[in-house]
Amino acid sequence: xxFSTPGVYSPYQPGYVPPRAPDSxxxxxxxxxxxxLAAILGLVGALLSVIELFATPASSFIGVTTVGSGSSxxxxxxGLYFTVVFGIVGFxxxxxxxxxxxxAFRTLSPVDPRFSTPSRLVMVLLIGLLxxxxxxxxxxxxxxxxxxxxxxxxxxxxxxxxxxxxxxxLLLLVAxxxxxxxxxxxxxxxxxxxxxxxxxxxxxxxAILLIFPLLNIVGxxxxxxxxxxxxxxxxxxxxxxxxx
Numbered sequence: 037x038x039f040s041t042p043g044v045y046s047p048y049q050p051g052y053v054p055p056r057a058p059d060s061x062x063x064x065x066x067x068x069x070x071x072x073l074a075a076i077l078g079l080v081g082a083l084l085s086v087i088e089l090f091a092t093p094a095s096s097f098i099g100v101t102t103v104g105s106g107s108s109x110x111x112x113x114x115g116l117y118f119t120v121v122f123g124i125v126g127f128x129x130x131x132x133x134x135x136x137x138x139x140a141f142r143t144l145s146p147v148d149p150r151f152s153t154p155s156r157l158v159m160v161l162l163i164g165l166l167x168x169x170x171x172x173x174x175x176x177x178x179x180x181x182x183x184x185x186x187x188x189x190x191x192x193x194x195x196x197x198x199x200x201x202x203x204x205x206l207l208l209l210v211a212x213x214x215x216x217x218x219x220x221x222x223x224x225x226x227x228x229x230x231x232x233x234x235x236x237x238x239x240x241x242x243a244i245l246l247i248f249p250l251l252n253i254v255g256x257x258x259x260x261x262x263x264x265x266x267x268x269x270x271x272x273x274x275x276x277x278x279x280x
Contacts, residue, residue, distance in 0.1 A: 224244075
């Protein structure tokens, strides 16, 4: 009995095709470019802070004398204006630095969810810093008005100083400071995770050094070097980082 020739079967087509991993080279290059610029701005801001610290210490324009009936506060405006200008410029550099870090983390978050939380916490840091600055200015204004009310060299009494307003501003300052501290921890975590993602230990060392005054200058340099080193392997031309 003759046997029938077996038919030709088409190759097996799986019903589920796993999605391809997204090509993140563009995101990597864009975020690293922003990190580079953020490190440069942070380095300039840190240098300005050092100059301000040693050029015009707070003791040079604020004096407090204790007398029998209270405390006498005197304010010398000669060095205060210089300090205010340096402070404003340094704050602008700091804000731009944080905006760039947040943009870098947001750029990476779609391809690496580990950067979603640092992105949100950096925004908390920005808001907290803004409230700290405004509350500090308000407190200084209240004290300055109280000094003017009492007269230079005279003790400040409750008639010239509203203790309730000062206490409220101090509580707001403390709350905003705590929020800013939490946001700063988020920034450090984001920079640390850059080191994990790109296998660059300088990111992690730089994140640790950012905690310490003066050493944060070295930390900014290490972050800048790490970002440059991490960009080199991909070799993709990327447009300049923007603030939009």
